Amino acid sequence: MKTRAQIVKTSYYLPSKRFTxxxxxxxxxxxxxxxxxxxxxxxxxxxxxxxxxxxxxAVKAAEKLINEHAIDRSSxxxxxxxxxxxxxxxxxxACLIQDRLNLPKECxxxxxxxxxxxxxxxxxxxxxxxxSVGVKNVLLLTASTLTKTFHPKDKSSRFVFGDGAAAxxxxxxxxxxxxxxxxxxxxxxxxxxxxxxxxGARNKISDTSSVDKYDDFGNQHSDDxxxxxxxxxxxxxxxxxxxxxxxxxxxxxLKEDEIDLYIFHQAxxxxxxxxxxxxxxxxxxxxxxxxxxxxxxxxxIPIALNQALKEKRVSKGQRVMLVAFGVGLSWSxxxxxx
Amino acid sequence: MEINEFxxxxxxxxxxxxxxxxxxxxxxRDIDQWSSMYAxxxxxxxxxxxxxxxxxxxxxxxxxxxxxxxxxxxxx
Numbered sequence: 001m002k003t004r005a006q007i008v009k010t011s012y013y014l015p016s017k018r019f020t021x022x023x024x025x026x027x028x029x030x031x032x033x034x035x036x037x038x039x040x041x042x043x044x045x046x047x048x049x050x051x052x053x054x055x056x057x058a059v060k061a062a063e064k065l066i067n068e069h070a071i072d073r074s075s076x077x078x079x080x081x082x083x084x085x086x087x088x089x090x091x092x093x094a095c096l097i098q099d100r101l102n103l104p105k106e107c108x109x110x111x112x113x114x115x116x117x118x119x120x121x122x123x124x125x126x127x128x129x130x131x132s133v134g135v136k137n138v139l140l141l142t143a144s145t146l147t148k149t150f151h152p153k154d155k156s157s158r159f160v161f162g163d164g165a166a167a168x169x170x171x172x173x174x175x176x177x178x179x180x181x182x183x184x185x186x187x188x189x190x191x192x193x194x195x196x197x198x199x200g201a202r203n204k205i206s207d208t209s210s211v212d213k214y215d216d217f218g219n220q221h222s223d224d225x226x227x228x229x230x231x232x233x234x235x236x237x238x239x240x241x242x243x244x245x246x247x248x249x250x251x252x253x254l255k256e257d258e259i260d261l262y263i264f265h266q267a268x269x270x271x272x273x274x275x276x277x278x279x280x281x282x283x284x285x286x287x288x289x290x291x292x293x294x295x296x297x298x299x300x301i302p303i304a305l306n307q308a309l310k311e312k313r314v315s316k317g318q319r320v321m322l323v324a325f326g327v328g329l330s331w332s333x334x335x336x337x338x
Numbered sequence: 339m340e341i342n343e344f345x346x347x348x349x350x351x352x353x354x355x356x357x358x359x360x361x362x363x364x365x366x367r368d369i370d371q372w373s374s375m376y377a378x379x380x381x382x383x384x385x386x387x388x389x390x391x392x393x394x395x396x397x398x399x400x401x402x403x404x405x406x407x408x409x410x411x412x413x414x
Contacts, residue, residue, distance in 0.1 A: 035353040217374040231394040
């Protein structure tokens with residue numbers, strides 16, 4: 001039997017609190033008449049409570065996965081936790097998650113810090129652990145509580161993002177195909193395109209950290225809050241994603257018609273449709289699941305994959321290309337066989 | 339590449355912008371719909387139709403539709 005890493009099951013968890021467009025327009029009435037905003041393709045997002053942590057969302061997603069699919073906890077021999085908001089400076093949050101989920105003490109546990117590209121990177125680590133190290137079942141958890149970091153008057157970020165977590169079981173199935181080739185990319189010179197500038201080791205919180213700043217469109221932020229430079233990220237995406245797809249097809253020795261479905265990081269519907277038009281991907285092969293979730297950072301791809309399977313947009317034996325890109329700047333792509 | 343077609347392409351993409359609103363010498367920021375979203379829609383139209391990627395700086399350096407058109411034309 002071959003050693004082959006494959007995604008076996010997925011589940012996800014969204015916080016119960018909804019933040020609808022109606023509530024958004026109550027805060028930003030000046031945006032209400034902007035009919036172009038509908039191109040973003042969102043109606044509501046889920047938002048965490050102040051005392052709810054990324055690890056809490058991840059544990060709930062994992063419990064759902066374990067219960068929905070009757071997974072034996074003792075069979076999990078590695079847990080990976082991808083987030084940008086961890087419980088403590090130290091220890092590693094994945095260690096606490098091992099205990100909270102009652103996973104065996106023989107289980108490895110590792111945090112890694114990545115944003116929108118995190119899920120695909122996580123799959124590459126899981127594949128390496130299974131196919132090179134001999135691990136059998138990897139629990140890959142992705143979670144984001146990014147909305148906690150927004151300036152209350154940041155009208156761009158508050159529109160496009162939501163919170164959530166996903167749990168994915170990657171196992172050695174021994175099948176002919178599973179998780180395929182990867183391409184990776186990094187451009188750290190773009191580190192300040194998506195950033196929370198103050199509060200980490202580089203810049204401590206100071207008197208100027210909370211001073212309000214405005215961009216060219218009057219959008220508000222401060223150095224202790226999340227900042228995304230929208231037009232720079234748009235350009236990064238249109239330059240990077242089409243190139244990455246072509247590289248991945250070539251590396252995988254695949255033709256476009258051998259991909260049954262494309263699932264991109266669900267940044268927002270407008271960016272996705274722009275990329276789709278550039279790449280001329282037909283609608284039936286392009287999956288968008290954004291309207292009621294928003295951009296949940298590292299969890300958008302597993303959430304969309306879960307929904308695509310539920311909606312039977314893809315079925316057993318078919319091949320899906322996963323394409324992730326964002327903060328870092330960082331990007332990665334892979335193909336998976338369902 | 340022709341300016342009337344360029345204008346038509348912008349007007350087609352921006353919701354609520356009636357045909358004939360923009361003229362070559364219109365300052366494209368000086369209309370009601372102008373917002374960060376509007377800027378992204380123009381950038382997207384230009385990359386899809388003309389395969390030119392504009393930066394925020396490129397946009398800042400142009401004011402009228404004609405200036406934007408000439409800039410894109412020089413990059414095609």
